[in-house]
């Protein structure tokens with residue numbers, strides 16, 4: 135395992151744990167993760183042996199302990215077993231929350247023989263959910279495609295795109311399976327008010343982007359479906375205006391957290407959009423495919439993104455690569471948690487102070503789905519908790535927040 139490159143200079147608070155009854159982390163372990171595993175059984179046609187593996191995993195969450203991984207053919211077996219060393223033999227309940235979630239999703243792949251050379255090799259256990267997620271977002275995709283194909287590429291349209299990209303993160307299949315939400319959930323018109331953006335740095339960000347001339351911009355991507363399409367629209371804007379010469383999309387090397395996007399998901403999304411009956415959607419997709427063909431839009435992955443490590447533990451080679459970027463969009467809740475080390479920061483601690491270690495200027499676009507946030511004003515805390523007691527986890531509140539950008 136590589137050494138951390140740099141840690142935050144501030145003293146580190148303890149990590150979020152799952153042992154605290156009543157916490158969202160505890161609820162995740164006791165209810166959400168077992169439900170995700172059950173859905174994997176229900177939505178796939180796995181062999182009895184695989185079903186049995188998944189049922190054993192469900193049982194283990196409740197009363198078993200953490201063990202090493204055993205799937206020999208996997209590319210990250212050695213690193214995972216190194217990460218696991220301090221935790222082997224402990225109850226799931228007693229390991230840090232982000233670690234446990236990343237481990238759970240890796241165990242799903244072990245259980246389903248994702249890396250083994252048999253008939254289940256490379257089968258995405260969440261494929262049904264991902265496909266249906268894209269289907270239910272079709273109206274929004276049509277609307278955004280028409281807008282992006284025809285509207286003038288000015289600051290107003292850039293700012294509107296930021297909000298679209300932010301609220302695209304609300305649709306997350308690890309929290310809200312596709313059949314548990316009505317299809318309007320993905321609608322463009324159904325976004326919470328701008329007042330639900332707790333930190334809104336869009337004006338500063340769009341000013342800075344207006345001065346970009348053919349720079350490199352990166353996205354640390356989160357979910358497939360509407361969120362991925364919204365990211366692609368923003369990438370399209372940046373490439374079309376020549377603010378960016380090149381855009382890198384950093385994707386997961388294999389399926390995780392149900393809806394997280396892989397390179398294969400980007401390719402299949404573009405294929406599906408290219409054959410949509412709507413011409414605006416087809417045009418958007420073909421333009422994006424052209425950017426890929428001429429290497430202006432690059433799809434890359436790295437095993438770090440599916441590891442249980444937090445962002446200040448990023449391997450040096452990846453940090454050095456990201457350091458070449460003029461701007462990185464860090465998407466979604468889980469990536470935000472990793473930025474903050476998934477630790478119990480006081481909600482008013484400066485976000486930039488915690489994340490100064492990050493290798494390049496970055497902006498977090500994230501709807502809140504876990505009990506962690508930084509950079510809020512004390513007065514905001516009181517008013518938001520009064521208005522909405524579930525504000526930290528119901529995905530109705532968001533941030534468009536600058537990290538360490540000079």
Ligand SMILES: O=P(O)(O)OC[C@H]1O[C@](O)(CO)[C@@H](O)[C@@H]1O
Nearest residue numbers: 306308356466467468469503504
């Ligand atoms: O797709 P996103 O925005 O990263 O959301 C996933 C997050 O939501 C949760 O499912 C909430 O616990 C976490 O597992 C994770 O932080």
